[in-house]
Amino acid sequence: MADSPGTRTLQDRLERLRELAEFTDDCKRQLGDMFDSLGWSQDHTQEAMEQCPYDAGHRVPARSLEKHKASCRLRQMGYSPEEQAEMYDPSVCYENSSVKSFAMDKPTQHQVILQARSAAPLMRMEGVFWQGQYSGQPVDVPQNHKRAVCDLTVADRLALYDHVVGVVRQQEAAASSANDDLYVDLVSKLQKDDGQNEPKTHLELMAEMRDYKRRRQSYRAKNVHITKKSYTEVIREVINVHSGELARQWREDEDESSARSERSSQR
Ligand SMILES: [Zn+2]
Known part of the structure; x- marks a missing residue:
């Protein structure tokens, strides 16, 4: 008389478990041999990974986090890799130079535009920018010429220009006669x-x-x-x-x- 189906299933399972255990042991042995022949150590410590602040799905090694953040930020702002490749950091040109530079940030940019807007006439007027010609919402600081033209209005750009020139003139006047x-x-x-x-x-x-x-x-x-x-x-x-x-x-x-x-x- 044959074993009951229940017993057979249990024996099958035990048999399968033994096969799997043998298989994993075999794999472990093979891996061990491979590491030995390569001269590698098996107690490999995983490099510390950091979370990218711009994308929760990005985990980056700590040493390349800064580089990744810069590029990921630009990507989130909609700049293509081609556009990013054309960007240069000009700050090195102003080191050891008497030429003044101004680094714009988003809150300053928004503040300047809001100020110019509140000083502008409420209704359309000939020859001057009126309030409707300024951006109402905060805009990211454009990183290239195309975006400066697309993201900021003419009125915005004039206000920013006036602000930057004014600040730099003040600095220069203070710095020297x-x-x-x-x-x-x-x-x-x-x-x-x-x-x-x-x-x-x-x-x-x-x-x-x-x-x-x-x-x-x-x-x-x-x-x-x-x-x-x-x-x-x-x-x-x-x-x-x-x-x-x-x-x-x-x-x-x-x-x-x-x-x-x-x-x-x-x-
Ligand atoms: Zn990222």
Whole structure:
């Protein structure tokens, strides 16, 4: 008499369990052999993974998280990989440079647009932007020209331009008085162009520039008072006199050096 179906099923199951256990043991052995022949260690520790803040489905190794975040953020903002490839970080151009830069962020951008909007007329008016021409909702800061044109209105862009130029002008005015730069640049330029000059000549030159600056300042101040010249006219005149002074200086240097070489050739 055959076993009852229940007993057979149980035996089948035990048999299957034994086969599977053998199979996994075999796999373990094979893997062990493979690791041994490759010289690898089996106690591999998983690299720490971090969650991407822009997509819950992204788990990224901690060391590449920053890079991933930058690119994932742009992707979420709708920039294609081609557009991303064309983007460069220009901040390096402003390091060690006197050129001022301004980094726009989304809240500042929105604030500037809102301010310009509230100052604009409520209804359509000829010749000025009215409130309907500004963006009402916060817009992501455009990362390329196409998006700047598409995402921001003409009125928005003018408001942002005015804001950035205003801020940078304030910074520049606070940083230095422009006239001093003019004279400092001149002397350093002379030093650079005329590297073979003896130290004595440089000192003389510096003293000369200092005296000249004093003369120039007193003259200019009186002149503006009397004739009410525009700023541009005054600056143009300063540059003219400056250029003349420089030309004279260089001519003297040239005469000096040619006289010296004549003397040495006569010997
Ligand atoms: Zn991501």
